[in-house]
Amino acid sequence: MENIKKAIELIKDANNIVAFTGAGASTESGIPDFRTSTNSAKEASKEYPFEVLLSHSFFRENTDVFYDFYRKNMMFEGAKPNDGHKALAYLESLGKLTAVITQNIDGLHQLAGSKNVIELHGSTYRNYCVDCGKRFELSYITNSKVITPKCDQCGGIVRPDVVLYEEYLEEKNLEKATNYIRHAEVMLVVGTSLVVYPAAGLLNYYQGNKLILINKSATTFDTSASLLINGNAGEVLKAISSQI
Numbered sequence: 001m002e003n004i005k006k007a008i009e010l011i012k013d014a015n016n017i018v019a020f021t022g023a024g025a026s027t028e029s030g031i032p033d034f035r036t037s038t039n040s041a042k043e044a045s046k047e048y049p050f051e052v053l054l055s056h057s058f059f060r061e062n063t064d065v066f067y068d069f070y071r072k073n074m075m076f077e078g079a080k081p082n083d084g085h086k087a088l089a090y091l092e093s094l095g096k097l098t099a100v101i102t103q104n105i106d107g108l109h110q111l112a113g114s115k116n117v118i119e120l121h122g123s124t125y126r127n128y129c130v131d132c133g134k135r136f137e138l139s140y141i142t143n144s145k146v147i148t149p150k151c152d153q154c155g156g157i158v159r160p161d162v163v164l165y166e167e168y169l170e171e172k173n174l175e176k177a178t179n180y181i182r183h184a185e186v187m188l189v190v191g192t193s194l195v196v197y198p199a200a201g202l203l204n205y206y207q208g209n210k211l212i213l214i215n216k217s218a219t220t221f222d223t224s225a226s227l228l229i230n231g232n233a234g235e236v237l238k239a240i241s242s243q244i
């Protein structure tokens with residue numbers, strides 16, 4: 001494809017690439033996104049929209065319902081990085097890519113070997129007790145016999161360290177992400193519908209003219225892209241990185 005060739009040229013010349021990824025970067029690892037696939041997440045959202053189901057107040061008031069959804073649709077302990085995650089880690093190892101900013105909570109960028117990852121929405125791998133703050137690994141949630149895991153120290157509810165609707169993104173992360181994007185030479189946007197704010201708004205800080213957007217379906221940012229590549233993130237990124 002012509003645009004893949006152009007992307008290869010842009011990336012060959014660049015030394016400060018910043019990637020911005022969303023759920024579409026992980027669908028090829030078997031983790032469904034929320035908006036485009038027909039899956040149980042979509043099914044559940046007919047009863048409660050995501051904005052409700054995944055909100056702070058819903059978590060407090062309907063913790064078991066939240067955890068039921070979360071366990072079925074957001075916890076993927078055995079998932080493996082795909083070619084897209086690996087390609088980004090490879091570009092970092094070459095010194096070309098400076099940061100991966102992700103909306104994903106699946107830890108797959110790090111598993112692929114990426115070192116500098118900014119997790120805007122937290123991670124399912126980190127969990128903590130809302131009462132005493134004790135921290136727990138993902139396996140503690142997986143192994144819990146009850147749907148809502150309880151702290152073994154004080155009995156409080158254990159929650160994932162992920163950002164829910166009605167909650168703020170960590171200021172430190174936002175600042176770091178903004179800084180990387182502001183100074184990026186090439187912006188590589190992968191697998192995100194760009195409808196979740198404030199994360200999507202970060203792209204407005206990009207000042208360059210080399211925005212490569214790789215996504216399966218149309219997004220509202222398509223017209224801002226210098227290069228639009230409609231395809232599977234893993235396949236496209238592999239095709240690009242194998243030529244670098």
Ligand code: NAD
Nearest residue numbers: 022023024033034035103104105191192193216217232233
């Ligand atoms: P989204 O579900 O809104 O959009 C995903 C986009 O990726 C869609 O536009 C879709 O067409 C595209 N896509 C799907 N498969 C693709 C592929 N193989 N290659 C290229 N594009 C592909 O996701 P979002 O924009 O990240 O926002 C959803 C929110 O839900 C985020 O905040 C995220 O934290 C959370 N979420 C995370 C995960 C995860 O951690 N893997 C999974 C689902 C949802």
Ligand code: ZN
Nearest residue numbers: 129132151154
């Ligand atoms: Zn506790």
